[in-house]
Amino acid sequence: MPDMQKSRDTRKIPINKVGVKDISYPIVVMDKNKKFQQTVARINMYVDLPHHFKGTHMSRFVEILNVHREDIALDKMEPILQSMKDKLGASSAHLEIEFPYFIEKRAPVSGARSLMEYTCTFSGSLGDDFDFVLGIQVPVTSLCPCSKELSRYGAHNQRSHITVRLRYTDFVWIEDLVEMIEECGSSPVWSLLKRVDEQYVTERAYENPKFVEDIVREVTQKLLAFDAVTWFSVEAENFESIHKHSAYAAIERDKKMT
Numbered sequence: 438m439p440d441m442q443k444s445r446d447t448r449k450i451p452i453n454k455v456g457v458k459d460i461s462y463p464i465v466v467m468d469k470n471k472k473f474q475q476t477v478a479r480i481n482m483y484v485d486l487p488h489h490f491k492g493t494h495m496s497r498f499v500e501i502l503n504v505h506r507e508d509i510a511l512d513k514m515e516p517i518l519q520s521m522k523d524k525l526g527a528s529s530a531h532l533e534i535e536f537p538y539f540i541e542k543r544a545p546v547s548g549a550r551s552l553m554e555y556t557c558t559f560s561g562s563l564g565d566d567f568d569f570v571l572g573i574q575v576p577v578t579s580l581c582p583c584s585k586e587l588s589r590y591g592a593h594n595q596r597s598h599i600t601v602r603l604r605y606t607d608f609v610w611i612e613d614l615v616e617m618i619e620e621c622g623s624s625p626v627w628s629l630l631k632r633v634d635e636q637y638v639t640e641r642a643y644e645n646p647k648f649v650e651d652i653v654r655e656v657t658q659k660l661l662a663f664d665a666v667t668w669f670s671v672e673a674e675n676f677e678s679i680h681k682h683s684a685y686a687a688i689e690r691d692k693k694m695t
């Protein structure tokens with residue numbers, strides 16, 4: 438059978454990343470309360486390709502996933518990346534895993550239990566060294582300080598997404614990060630709220646107004662104080678209820694440089 442991928446390319450252009458994108462796959466993630474949590478991820482797998490090869494071998498990415506079936510956990514990132522490098526003859530490999538992670542929360546007054554979904558990402562790369570970035574997106578409520586100051590009644594408020602990406606040394610629980618990040622909005626959000634809870638979150642947000650700038654600065658203060666974190670980026674997007682567009686702010690810090 439002819440193997441087009443192996444044939445020579447003469448354009449002398451190496452490729453940084455080539456591979457498969459958006460594979461839906463079951464994974465297992467460590468859960469602080471239940472030990473493990475099964476979820477379904479969207480996975481991207483890429484390697485570099487030297488200039489003289491026409492194509493990479495796409496089927497091998499999926500073969501590697503199959504070998505690690507039900508074992509695609511955080512501590513397997515580096516071995517998976519290593520087998521991508523080995524099986525594809527590459528000098529660098531990249532593995533991006535995005536998945537919904539569920540945390541049981543209790544409503545603030547009634548204590549009603551419900552599951553909240555947080556979108557998380559594991560992004561690993563292996564060239565000469567292994568690099569890993571954990572990403573987490575936390576929805577909160579934000580209430581505008583300016584609107585509160587100006588208005589005789591109420592203040593505009595909306596759902597905001599806080600997205601944090603970090604490099605760290607020790608183990609970090611997603612649950613602890615979520616709790617820390619949620620404190621930086623005007624109020625956390627819950628999947629299930631009874632009337633007593635709704636009253637509480639409405640008043641809590643009103644007493645705790647935040648600009649998008651306040652949100653990224655408060656998350657930054659907390660991450661600067663978190664010793665295990667060596668690098669981070671934080672973004673906040675407020676889906677404004679008085680505009681069709683969002684308010685946005687971002688901060689990136691490399692603690693080794695500060």
Ligand SMILES: Nc1nc2c(ncn2[C@@H]2O[C@H](COP(=O)(O)OP(=O)(O)OP(=O)(O)O)[C@@H](O)[C@H]2O)c(=O)[nH]1
Nearest residue numbers: 439440441442443455491492493494495496497498
């Ligand atoms: N490189 C490359 N392959 C593609 C692309 N689109 C589809 N493919 C297909 O990926 C399939 C698998 O390719 P390989 O992994 O090289 O398959 P193989 O040669 O049987 O597997 P090995 O023996 O492990 O190399 C082929 O049928 C290709 O046609 C593309 O854009 N680039």
